[in-house]
Amino acid sequence: MSGALPPEPVRLATERAERAGFAMSCDPGTGRLLAVLAAAVPANGRVLELGTGTGVGTAWITHGLQGRGDVEVVTVEIDAATAALAAQYSWPFWVRLLTGDAVEVTRSAGSFDLIFADAQGGKWEGLDTTVAALRPGAHLLVDDMTPGEFADDHHARKTSEVRARLLDHPDLTSVEIAWSTGLILSSRRRN
Numbered sequence: 001m002s003g004a005l006p007p008e009p010v011r012l013a014t015e016r017a018e019r020a021g022f023a024m025s026c027d028p029g030t031g032r033l034l035a036v037l038a039a040a041v042p043a044n045g046r047v048l049e050l051g052t053g054t055g056v057g058t059a060w061i062t063h064g065l066q067g068r069g070d071v072e073v074v075t076v077e078i079d080a081a082t083a084a085l086a087a088q089y090s091w092p093f094w095v096r097l098l099t100g101d102a103v104e105v106t107r108s109a110g111s112f113d114l115i116f117a118d119a120q121g122g123k124w125e126g127l128d129t130t131v132a133a134l135r136p137g138a139h140l141l142v143d144d145m146t147p148g149e150f151a152d153d154h155h156a157r158k159t160s161e162v163r164a165r166l167l168d169h170p171d172l173t174s175v176e177i178a179w180s181t182g183l184i185l186s187s188r189r190r191n
Helices: 008-020 028-039 056-065 080-086 102-108 127-132 153-167
Strands: 046-050 072-077 095-099 112-117 134-142 172-177 183-188
Touching (some): 008 056, 008 080, 028 056, 028 134, 056 095, 072 102, 153 183
Parallel strands (some): 112 134
Antiparallel strands (some): 134 183
8 A cells, every 4th residue: 555645534533433442443455445446436326334433434435436426425333432433523415324233224225336344234244135235236345354363263254154155146246355454345247
């Protein structure tokens, strides 16, 4: 990754995370790829982020969209205290921060052109719901597939299950990317 400074919203969200002791923010490498994918969202598109945290991933998404008012960004965080930290930033009008269960929100929120699955809900649990919310041609980015070390055997098993399901999913074309915390990028087939 280049030595370029992160955009101001990313820096501010990272500072909020550090002050709160929140250690699960979007990695800078993942964030930069997320910004690239957001930049490619079609006109009048929609983006869903599962796991807002303090807003680091959201900030990368908005950076990639560069002020486009035609794209709706929906981001959901299950923990109310963490969601309140993200809400401290003055997000553009087209960003909607929700507090709730990622799988339930995904079930009821419609379809999306880009989904960033950065939480257990929608990745470890409810992955089929996440895939079903992808529009034809849409992208799904899943991170933390090869962390430096797994927290425990359950974490290792769940990550392995997600990897197998994404790489073998009949509706997706997927690739593992040895970048950041280990990524899987999937595109929903148009058939």
